[in-house]
Amino acid sequence: MKKKLLSAVMVCALGLVGCGDDGDDDKDPPVEAPKLNSSANILAFLEGKSMLMTGANIPSHPNGFSEDVDFGASSQCYKSVTMSVAGGNFKVDSIPGTITDGVCNHEAAKNPLSFTSNTVLIENVASDGSCFDVTFTFPGGLVQEGRGGFTADQKTLKLEIFFKNQSTGSRCANGAVGTSSSVTLNGQPFTGNAVQTYAIQ
Numbered sequence: 001m002k003k004k005l006l007s008a009v010m011v012c013a014l015g016l017v018g019c020g021d022d023g024d025d026d027k028d029p030p031v032e033a034p035k036l037n038s039s040a041n042i043l044a045f046l047e048g049k050s051m052l053m054t055g056a057n058i059p060s061h062p063n064g065f066s067e068d069v070d071f072g073a074s075s076q077c078y079k080s081v082t083m084s085v086a087g088g089n090f091k092v093d094s095i096p097g098t099i100t101d102g103v104c105n106h107e108a109a110k111n112p113l114s115f116t117s118n119t120v121l122i123e124n125v126a127s128d129g130s131c132f133d134v135t136f137t138f139p140g141g142l143v144q145e146g147r148g149g150f151t152a153d154q155k156t157l158k159l160e161i162f163f164k165n166q167s168t169g170s171r172c173a174n175g176a177v178g179t180s181s182s183v184t185l186n187g188q189p190f191t192g193n194a195v196q197t198y199a200i201q
Helices: 002-014 039-046
Strands: 050-054 078-086 089-096 098-100 103-105 113-116 119-123 132-137 143-150 156-163 195-200
Touching: 039 119, 078 195, 089 119, 132 156
Parallel strands: none
Antiparallel strands: 050 078, 050 195, 078 089, 089 113, 098 103, 119 132, 132 143, 143 156, 156 195
């Protein structure tokens, strides 16, 4: 009898078989990633979050226009853009850069600008959130429209948007976010990069 007891103790000590409580019941269940397959789910996921675009994540043609061209107050040269979501609307805080000799200097910051959307319309959402059509409406009649999408790890939001009625071929039905070959801008083929890339904080 003693030999049998000692043998059982040795087996447990050597870890050859499970003996007693293995602690599995104490493990937390895996956290399931949010499903970004609808407008409601996307807005719920982003609610209370902020998103930052800076550095190499700033495209050469935000809203379809070269960052190196001086359009006055409408210039598209940026140091950074931060978006925060509350109540289903997007607050956009941008810090413009400075265009010098036809080149956007991202580090030469100008006075910050801030806008909050009146409405955000999200439609035609892919089952994994990788593409959806989006239309932002801001006070004063400013409207941006195009397509957006999340990366597979849900840590990054990409927006390829243009000013209202200036682009065609910029919806998910025309291709994934960044398919510039599908886009025309003011009647001309668009060859720039308009994909704004935001790190979700």
